[in-house]
Amino acid sequence: MSRSRNIQAVLIDLSGTLHVENQATPGAVEALQRLRATDLKLKFVTNTTKESRRFLFDRLRQLGFKIDLDEIFTSLSAACDLIKREKLKPMLIVDDAALEDFGDVSRFEGKPDSVVVGLAPEKFNRPCLNEALRLLLDGARLIAIHEGRYYKTSSGLSLGPGPFVKLLEYAAGVKATVIGKPNAEFFQAALKSLAILDPHSAVMIGDDVRDDVGGAQQLNMAGYLVRTGKYRVGDELKIEPKPFKIVDNFASAVDNLIDSL
Amino acid sequence: MSRSRNIQAVLIDLSGTLHVENQATPGAVEALQRLRATDLKLKFVTNTTKESRRFLFDRLRQLGFKIDLDEIFTSLSAACDLIKREKLKPMLIVDDAALEDFGDVSRFEGKPDSVVVGLAPEKFNRPCLNEALRLLLDGARLIAIHEGRYYKTSSGLSLGPGPFVKLLEYAAGVKATVIGKPNAEFFQAALKSLAILDPHSAVMIGDDVRDDVGGAQQLNMAGYLVRTGKYRVGDELKIEPKPFKIVDNFASAVDNLIDSL
Known part of the structure; x- marks a missing residue:
């Protein structure tokens, strides 16, 4: 990642990225801890419409993620x-x-x-x-x-x-x-809640090439596509510009991101 | 209707036009007889996908329509x-x-x-x-x-x-x-089965402003929109060019058409 981006915030998808159904993706719990050890601001942005914020929060806590209810931003x-x-x-x-x-x-x-x-x-x-x-x-x-x-x-x-x-x-x-991803207003509202005004200084990590990565990149954020959840081979070819990075999973995205700081 | 059209053929929708469910539209049976007394060629073109040709044929006969199985052209x-x-x-x-x-x-x-x-x-x-x-x-x-x-x-x-x-x-x-209406190929195949090569010399009568009237008019046929079946007030505004004629029902369309010959 170019240092010129001066990354200050990370938006993270939940289902398919942090976890798939009732299982955390490999190394995700520890990776989130490493991310929290930096001074990056975090928000969990999700299009999940089936479950309430409280339900999502409870599930993430049960999977071992350290998270606050008001860090979750849902459609x-x-x-x-x-x-x-x-x-x-x-x-x-x-x-x-x-x-x-x-x-x-x-x-x-x-x-x-x-x-x-x-x-x-x-x-x-x-x-x-x-x-x-x-x-x-x-x-x-x-x-x-x-x-x-x-x-x-x-x-x-x-x-x-x-x-x-x-x-x-x-x-x-x-x-x-x-309302939700990939709408610009949704990403902007999430960034605003973190007091981030310039999307160029934010990263989005997700498994949905269009809604997570494509939507974020339309706003000039850097998009990390993870090969978990709904990812299918060739998804990265479905958007233009192509994903900023394609990584195995959330833990790899975090390692790559921290290396680039 | 402009005489310059030299009408030779009429394509007729079934459900919503000749009948609504198990009832002929007002005067439709007699109107079809009047139409048959002219030398216009007829074809019944339908997007009904739920029933076989034989089923449609049997229903029309039961409602009193004089019709042959091979006059029905379905998607x-x-x-x-x-x-x-x-x-x-x-x-x-x-x-x-x-x-x-x-x-x-x-x-x-x-x-x-x-x-x-x-x-x-x-x-x-x-x-x-x-x-x-x-x-x-x-x-x-x-x-x-x-x-x-x-x-x-x-x-x-x-x-x-x-x-x-x-x-x-x-x-x-x-x-x-x-496959079906409003596709140009569908109308063309129906006209071809009547040995009609120029759509300008054909009329389409139907209750669906887009699929019947709009589709036919894209091919330069004249479209009659009937106010039966799925017709809703204002439907005529949904296509451009507007329907050639808007009439109460199939019988009115036939009267209008015969008057114009």
């Missing part, structure tokens, strides 16, 4: 902020586990004026999607917590929320407001 | 021709009722090399879509029987196959080969 809480700020009455296509972060926004009278799509495997069915279609055709606004294509599960790659957002966009002839 | 049979011509081994996401038209193309050994998406409400579920996603990521070809956005059912508008095609295109980062 779910960003979506919730938007709903409250704009006083929306949303139809929430989000997992029950995520409803904790939404508080009482789902308590309102009358017809929903918006459709919020998260990762809700058990709600991605035709009756629910038809209901959303009809609301959108009647003028409801479409909000995507993120547009991830797919994610890794123990039974193989599974559809993320993005494909269902595209389904609804096409069906109703509308365009979604997207 | 399903066009897809089937493609599969046979290119010797594909398809994963068929089509309704069981449609399998009749597919014959033995679903009998093969080994892994599918293509995913064919029709209208299969009971197969539009996550396990099936995840299976399709994995095949596409491994290089299978995506074929869309058509890309209809939604269709009318007794319980309201429901998602058509198009949104599910868009879902898979986005998820796997691929582009589908589309």
Whole structure:
């Protein structure tokens, strides 16, 4: 890494990068400790929409990661902020586990004026999607917590929320407001929470070549692509410019980063 | 209609135009008889993917329409021709009722090399879509029987196959080969079967502003939009150029057309 970057902050993806399901990636716990021993500022930025911040926090602690709740920045809480700020009455296509972060926004009278799509495997069915279609055709606004294509599960790659957002966009002839990665606003809000104004002085580490690496690099951050989680051979060819670095896993990314300081 | 068009052929949509579910649209049976009394050539062109040609034929006859089996031109049979011509081994996401038209193309050994998406409400579920996603990521070809956005059912508008095609295109980062309306090749093949070489001498009557009217008009045919089936107020504003005529129903379209001859 060029010293001219003067790295001050690191944004780190969670699922697929720090851990895959209920297992930390090799050496990740110790690597995070090494990273904390530097004076770099850290934020954990995640498009996970299925679990609340508290749930993510508890899981990371159980896997041995030293982390604070307010270091976690999620697309779910960003979506919730938007709903409250704009006083929306949303139809929430989000997992029950995520409803904790939404508080009482789902308590309102009358017809929903918006459709919020998260990762809700058990709600991605035709009756629910038809209901959303009809609301959108009647003028409801479409909000995507993120547009991830797919994610890794123990039974193989599974559809993320993005494909269902595209389904609804096409069906109703509308365009979604997207909240999470790879949106510039999302990365900027995370950096702002660290008092970092220049993205050029920040690094993003993640397993999603488009949402993590591509999104960060659009903002002129340096993107590290890890070969864990949803990574598939050839992913690095899918974006332009190419990832700043491609490494085996989070621990390798940390070693490379520390070496370059 | 300008006499300079010298109309020789009429392409007619089925569901939503000649009938809505199990009811003929007002005066449609008699209107078809009046149309047959002219020397215009007729073809019934449909994106219905759920039912076989024989099923469509039987239903139309039961509703009182005078029609021959070989007057029906469907996206399903066009897809089937493609599969046979290119010797594909398809994963068929089509309704069981449609399998009749597919014959033995679903009998093969080994892994599918293509995913064919029709209208299969009971197969539009996550396990099936995840299976399709994995095949596409491994290089299978995506074929869309058509890309209809939604269709009318007794319980309201429901998602058509198009949104599910868009879902898979986005998820796997691929582009589908589309068979049915509004594809130029589909209209051209229908006209060719009537020995009509110049689309300018043909008319299309349908309830889908994009797939019927817009598609036909891209080929320089005259498009009649009927206000039955999936028509919703304002649909006529969704395409450019605007529909050639907007009429209450199929019978009105026929009257207007005959008056203009």
